[in-house]
Amino acid sequence: MLGKFILKLVVISFILIFSGCAIGFRSGMMNAKYPTDVFWDKEEPKRPYEVLGDVKMQKESYYAPEKKRKKQYYGDLPKGYSYDEKEVMIFFLSQKAKEMGADAIMNLNYQVFVSQTKYGYDLKAVAIKYK
Known part of the structure; x- marks a missing residue:
C-alpha cells in the first residue's frame, strides 16, 4: 500500500517537474523570435x-x-x-x-x-x- 503511494508520488512529481521545464523552454523561445x-x-x-x-x-x-x-x-x-x-x-x-x-x-x-x-x-x- 505504501509502495503504491510512493510510486504515484514519484510519477506525479516527475510529470510536474518536466511539464514545468517544457513551459519554461517554450516561453524562452518566444522571446527570441527573430535572429536580430x-x-x-x-x-x-x-x-x-x-x-x-x-x-x-x-x-x-x-x-x-x-x-x-x-x-x-x-x-x-x-x-x-x-x-x-x-x-x-x-x-x-x-x-x-x-x-x-x-x-x-x-x-x-x-x-x-x-x-x-x-x-x-x-x-x-x-x-x-x-x-
Whole structure:
C-alpha cells in the first residue's frame, strides 16, 4: 500500500517537474523570435548604432486553384494576407541582415499587394550594428 503511494508520488512529481521545464523552454523561445532585434517604422534603438545598409525581400504567390474555385462559387475574393507568412518573411529578412553582420533591423516597412490572381509581400528595412 505504501509502495503504491510512493510510486504515484514519484510519477506525479516527475510529470510536474518536466511539464514545468517544457513551459519554461517554450516561453524562452518566444522571446527570441527573430535572429536580430526588430524595430518597426519610426522606431529606433536606444543604443548608439551605425547603418550597414538596406535589406529588402519580396514574395509573390498565385492563388491555389481551390481558392479560385471557391471564389467562383461564393464570390469571396481571397485576401492574400497571412500572419504566419508575414512572420516568416520578417524572420528571413532579419536573418539576411544578420548575415551582413547586423545586430538589428530598423524602419521595418511591410506592405501587402493583392490582385485577383496573385498576392505578395514587400519588406524593407535598414540593417544596423550596435557600437
